[in-house]
Amino acid sequence: MYNFNLFFIFPYLDSLQWAIWNTLQISVTATFLSIIFGVLMALVRLSNYKYLRLCGVFYVEVVRNMPMVVLLYLIFFGLPSFGIVLSGYISGLTALTMNSTAFMTEIFRSGFMAVSKGQFEAARAQGMTNTQLYRFIILPQVFRISYASLGNQIIGVIMGSSIMMIATIEEVTAWMFNTGSINFRYFEVFFVGGLVYFVLCQTVNLVRNALGKIIFKTAAAGGPW
Amino acid sequence: MSTEPGLSVIQTDPILRVDSVTKSFGKKIIFNNISFNVQAGQVVVIVGPSGTGKSTFLRCVNGLEDIQSGRIVFEGDIVNAHSKNIVSLRKRIGMIFQNFNLYPHLTALENVTLAPMKVLGESRKLADERAMDMFRKVRLEHRASAYPSQLSGGEQQRVAIARALAMNPSLMMFDEPTSALDPETVGDVLAIMEELARDGRTMLVVTHEMGFADHVGDRMIFMDGGTIIEDGPPSELLKNPKEKRTQQFVNSVLRPN
Numbered sequence: 001m002y003n004f005n006l007f008f009i010f011p012y013l014d015s016l017q018w019a020i021w022n023t024l025q026i027s028v029t030a031t032f033l034s035i036i037f038g039v040l041m042a043l044v045r046l047s048n049y050k051y052l053r054l055c056g057v058f059y060v061e062v063v064r065n066m067p068m069v070v071l072l073y074l075i076f077f078g079l080p081s082f083g084i085v086l087s088g089y090i091s092g093l094t095a096l097t098m099n100s101t102a103f104m105t106e107i108f109r110s111g112f113m114a115v116s117k118g119q120f121e122a123a124r125a126q127g128m129t130n131t132q133l134y135r136f137i138i139l140p141q142v143f144r145i146s147y148a149s150l151g152n153q154i155i156g157v158i159m160g161s162s163i164m165m166i167a168t169i170e171e172v173t174a175w176m177f178n179t180g181s182i183n184f185r186y187f188e189v190f191f192v193g194g195l196v197y198f199v200l201c202q203t204v205n206l207v208r209n210a211l212g213k214i215i216f217k218t219a220a221a222g223g224p225w
Numbered sequence: 226m227s228t229e230p231g232l233s234v235i236q237t238d239p240i241l242r243v244d245s246v247t248k249s250f251g252k253k254i255i256f257n258n259i260s261f262n263v264q265a266g267q268v269v270v271i272v273g274p275s276g277t278g279k280s281t282f283l284r285c286v287n288g289l290e291d292i293q294s295g296r297i298v299f300e301g302d303i304v305n306a307h308s309k310n311i312v313s314l315r316k317r318i319g320m321i322f323q324n325f326n327l328y329p330h331l332t333a334l335e336n337v338t339l340a341p342m343k344v345l346g347e348s349r350k351l352a353d354e355r356a357m358d359m360f361r362k363v364r365l366e367h368r369a370s371a372y373p374s375q376l377s378g379g380e381q382q383r384v385a386i387a388r389a390l391a392m393n394p395s396l397m398m399f400d401e402p403t404s405a406l407d408p409e410t411v412g413d414v415l416a417i418m419e420e421l422a423r424d425g426r427t428m429l430v431v432t433h434e435m436g437f438a439d440h441v442g443d444r445m446i447f448m449d450g451g452t453i454i455e456d457g458p459p460s461e462l463l464k465n466p467k468e469k470r471t472q473q474f475v476n477s478v479l480r481p482n
């Protein structure tokens with residue numbers, strides 16, 4: 001019988017903290033970047049110029065239909081063949097951001113499409129410039145519409161960060177393998193690692209809900225939506 | 226320059242000049258060679274069957290659509306949908322839509338104050354004060370903090386009127402402002418429009434409300450098939466239309482079967 005005992009993890013809590021920090025750091029950065037790129041790529045996909053639009057489609061379809069591991073291998077192990085050597089962290093961040101951007105693009109694209117044409121017209125008719133129009137009228141509505149899917153994608157990024165050990169990043173999954181190979185208590189190690197992911201993702205959900213209520217003043221609070 | 230019937234002898238420059246304007250989408254011509262002038266203070270009502278291009282025409286006036294030939298001159302400036310100065314021109318033209326198009330993420334008050342603050346650069350304090358004046362004008366001062374989704378259609382349209390008024394435009398355009406409203410609330414909106422007319426606002430109104438046109442309009446333009454069929458005092462067009470098509474249209478609107 002396997003003797004399940006979490007005490008075996010205690011000596012590795014310091015390194016776990018460090019691993020959680022690394023998971024968070026790369027996830028938050030990739031989320032942030034992919035939101036910005038996702039909004040821009042959504043605009044590219046909705047552009048009036050056919051070829052620009054096609055570039056957007058090409059990017060999204062290629063990246064979305066390829067496992068992120070492949071993307072990471074291409075960047076970390078493939079690019080050096082062309083003389084492009086990126087650090088582990090930059091390779092990982094690039095793969096995670098590129099992957100997430102493809103999904104964010106689709107999320108924001110449907111957000112933009114859900115804003116009625118009348119909103120653009122009303123704002124233009126009032127003399128707003130394109131910048132003002134997007135900043136004050138369109139983007140707030142797009143973010144409101146996309147908010148729920150955005151939360152799912154952030155969780156997707158945290159999940160995706162679990163392959164970053166391939167690029168030698170010391171995140172939570174890397175900690176599991178490293179620690180397991182030292183103390184051979186694989187079950188406890190994977191159990192704790194899984195728990196960490198669960199808590200991280202659940203926190204994202206809770207924070208997203210709470211924040212949503214504040215930002216968007218949901219119908220229950222007498223708000224608009 | 227032609228003298229409009231029923232105008233004072235002192236002829237000022239028209240606020241809006243439409244010279245042989247043609248609009249097409251691709252090969253499809255929407256209207257062809259349309260000309261007329263609007264004098265300051267006039268209420269001009271545009272009527273016509275569905276799909277004649279009335280909405281498209283209003284959208285050409287503030288450059289939401291470009292035109293293919295002819296010229297639109299507003300307060301001495303040529304309207305060019307593709308030029309940079311179109312933005313500064315639009316500040317001076319208020320537009321009211323059939324579907325209100327209020328900003329759903331902003332309160333009624335914020336809907337009214339946003340453009341004055343961001344486009345005209347007013348301070349929040351001034352914009353708030355002026356917005357409350359506008360809310361009094363449309364009799365909605367008690368609803369200023371509501372969101373559009375919490376307002377009835379009639380209330381939303383009155384907020385939209387307040388939003389346009391807050392920019393203090395020299396021309397107000399209405400595109401079927403009461404077509405999406407319940408019959409009970411149509412009167413509220415028309416009453417406010419009548420008040421604006423009495424205040425001396427220049428208005429260009431697309432509507433099917435013949436009572437309003439007759440009562441408030443200084444002039445009526447009947448459009449059909451991409452041209453202006455008749456242009457004159459509303460009572461004339463309604464009671465003694467010269468053209469057969471005007472007759473048919475007036476009959477169909479006044480006595481729907």
Ligand SMILES: Nc1ncnc2c1ncn2[C@@H]1O[C@H](COP(=O)(O)OP(=O)(O)OP(=O)(O)O)[C@@H](O)[C@H]1O
Nearest residue numbers: 250253255273274275276277278279280281282401
């Ligand atoms: N962006 C566009 N591209 C192509 N055709 C258009 C476009 N916008 C409008 N049209 C066409 O132009 C014509 C005039 O439309 P418009 O909405 O101006 O008519 P309208 O007189 O306002 O009608 P209604 O009384 O139903 O509002 C219609 O046949 C419409 O299909």
Ligand SMILES: [Mg+2]
Nearest residue numbers: 279280281401
């Ligand atoms: Mg119309």
